[in-house]
Amino acid sequence: MKGAVLDEAMNVLAETSRPTARHLGPDAVVKSVLTALEELAAHPRARTATAAGLVVPGMVDAQTGTAVFSENLGWADVPFTELAVARTGLPVAFGHDVRVAALAESRLGAARDRHDVVFLAIGTGIGAALIVDGNLLEAGGYAGEIGHVRVAGSEPCACGGQGCLETVASAAAIARRYGERSGRATDGAAEVLARARSGDAVARQVWHEAVEYLATALAIGSSLVGPELVVVGGGLSLAGDDLLVPLARRLDELLTLQRLPSLAAAALGDRAACLGAGLLAWELA
Amino acid sequence: MKGAVLDEAMNVLAETSRPTARHLGPDAVVKSVLTALEELAAHPRARTATAAGLVVPGMVDAQTGTAVFSENLGWADVPFTELAVARTGLPVAFGHDVRVAALAESRLGAARDRHDVVFLAIGTGIGAALIVDGNLLEAGGYAGEIGHVRVAGSEPCACGGQGCLETVASAAAIARRYGERSGRATDGAAEVLARARSGDAVARQVWHEAVEYLATALAIGSSLVGPELVVVGGGLSLAGDDLLVPLARRLDELLTLQRLPSLAAAALGDRAACLGAGLLAWELA
Numbered sequence A, B: 001m002k003g004a005v006l007d008e009a010m011n012v013l014a015e016t017s018r019p020t021a022r023h024l025g026p027d028a029v030v031k032s033v034l035t036a037l038e039e040l041a042a043h044p045r046a047r048t049a050t051a052a053g054l055v056v057p058g059m060v061d062a063q064t065g066t067a068v069f070s071e072n073l074g075w076a077d078v079p080f081t082e083l084a085v086a087r088t089g090l091p092v093a094f095g096h097d098v099r100v101a102a103l104a105e106s107r108l109g110a111a112r113d114r115h116d117v118v119f120l121a122i123g124t125g126i127g128a129a130l131i132v133d134g135n136l137l138e139a140g141g142y143a144g145e146i147g148h149v150r151v152a153g154s155e156p157c158a159c160g161g162q163g164c165l166e167t168v169a170s171a172a173a174i175a176r177r178y179g180e181r182s183g184r185a186t187d188g189a190a191e192v193l194a195r196a197r198s199g200d201a202v203a204r205q206v207w208h209e210a211v212e213y214l215a216t217a218l219a220i221g222s223s224l225v226g227p228e229l230v231v232v233g234g235g236l237s238l239a240g241d242d243l244l245v246p247l248a249r250r251l252d253e254l255l256t257l258q259r260l261p262s263l264a265a266a267a268l269g270d271r272a273a274c275l276g277a278g279l280l281a282w283e284l285a
Helices: A026-041 A080-088 A097-108 A165-169 A171-182 A189-197 A201-225 A235-239 A241-254 A269-284 B026-041 B080-088 B097-108 B165-169 B171-182 B189-197 B201-225 B235-239 B241-254 B269-284
Strands: A002-006 A012-017 A052-056 A059-061 A066-069 A076-078 A092-096 A117-122 A126-132 A229-233 A262-265 B002-006 B012-017 B052-056 B059-061 B066-069 B076-078 B092-096 B117-122 B126-132 B229-233 B262-265
Touching: A002 A026, A002 A269, A012 A026, A026 A052, A026 A076, A026 A080, A052 A080, A052 A097, A052 A269, A059 A092, A066 A080, A080 A092, A092 A097, A092 A269, A097 A117, A097 A126, A097 A229, A097 A269, A117 A201, A117 A235, A126 A165, A126 A201, A126 B201, A165 A171, A165 A201, A171 A189, A171 A201, A171 A235, A189 A201, A189 A235, A189 A241, A201 A241, A201 B126, A201 B201, A229 A235, A229 A241, A235 A241, A241 A262, B002 B026, B002 B269, B012 B026, B026 B052, B026 B076, B026 B080, B052 B080, B052 B097, B052 B269, B059 B092, B066 B080, B080 B092, B092 B097, B092 B269, B097 B117, B097 B126, B097 B229, B097 B269, B117 B201, B117 B235, B126 B165, B126 B201, B165 B171, B165 B201, B171 B189, B171 B201, B171 B235, B189 B201, B189 B235, B189 B241, B201 B241, B229 B235, B229 B241, B235 B241, B241 B262
Parallel strands: A052 A092, A117 A229, A229 A262, B052 B092, B117 B229, B229 B262
Antiparallel strands: A002 A012, A059 A066, A066 A076, A117 A126, B002 B012, B059 B066, B066 B076, B117 B126
């Protein structure tokens, strides 16, 4: 988890980063989120702070300030706004990590001055945030679940569904699929890509399939919400042109009457969600 | 095409309806649209009219008042607002038939007081209008092309794509697919449904497949924009429970962490787009 003290120009005055100890269970994670926030609020450079922003993954109800559900972190119905207000004494803005990362990219990063944007975050899972007509879609926290669009037949997904994009094209899925087929362990998707670059046929095939599934899902997204730009974020975006070039080519082949979006890597990297939380906080301040 | 003179309470003071003579080509259709509008504006009950609304199918740029493209009607870049203002002397609001039908359903029909709605229009083609967080999505006219989401393998579509929902689940597709498999002509999807009801195995199979494809597309829509309600309009919605009941059941099976929407038939029937045009006009008046 990451945190920062930000001035109104989004300059980072202080920063913190610590592992999310998810093996300790959801209560421990909630506790450590609140402790991290409290420590930041008590930082000397935060003495004049007038608001805090807090964002988490999973299903988020920004209006009620509740983390409704996270499969990865195991929590349900955590009243984060209430808890964070009690711990910091500050007004707290609460939101969804991917949606606020998209907000940050649209205000400060790769999607500035764009009105119709899909922000695709590819990491352990796959999520999206959709900006249409300049508005970031919420739908009560349900918008943007592109990771659970069915693109891959009957492959079972942890969500209970089948063939979900996330099960075949996330960074975690790429590493897992390579391991299953090659019998060789890897450090993750970056290593699979490195092997693909040096000619490993299994790695190339797994990478190629991931790109194909991502293109299928983005074609669907283009049909429904008509983005002019797709910003790819999350760990897999570090692959750069190895991801973006074949993805753009395939999307161009798949789309007909839909608007063909341009593709760009996220500009704010792994700080996007943290900066987005800061933007939310400054709206309250 | 349909037109009406509407008072501010959306009461119909006068009405007109005429066939769209698309075999005469796009210029003739544009001309007859404008003639119909001019006649309505000259109607005695329209004497105090202060604005007109005009909506068309296809790709529509509401902001510039242009019908960008229609595959069905064959037109491209028709400056309808300009033409209609010249013909009527009234300020003219211009929009997209499916999107304004959704607007009418949300103000006056099946989607009142709902903030997150997919309006699915199934007729000769398939289109959707998406309402998220209470806003009707435009995306420069590109939003809602659910008819061109790929759900059916390699079946060729008129758009140049493959497996588009529209090619296998529109009313026209249902009639065509039944004809191809049974060798028997029909009047349309309503007759296919009637035959399915009376035990025709081919008709039952074609209907079942259409429902399956529609459920697949709605599951995708639910993942991306999280509707609380799906309103089914267009000619096929007249099938009522024969369509809605199996569709709802299948959707319930397909969705996992997504919001499960309720399903309803359009309340305004084939007047929805006309009433929606009236709503647009009253916003200008």
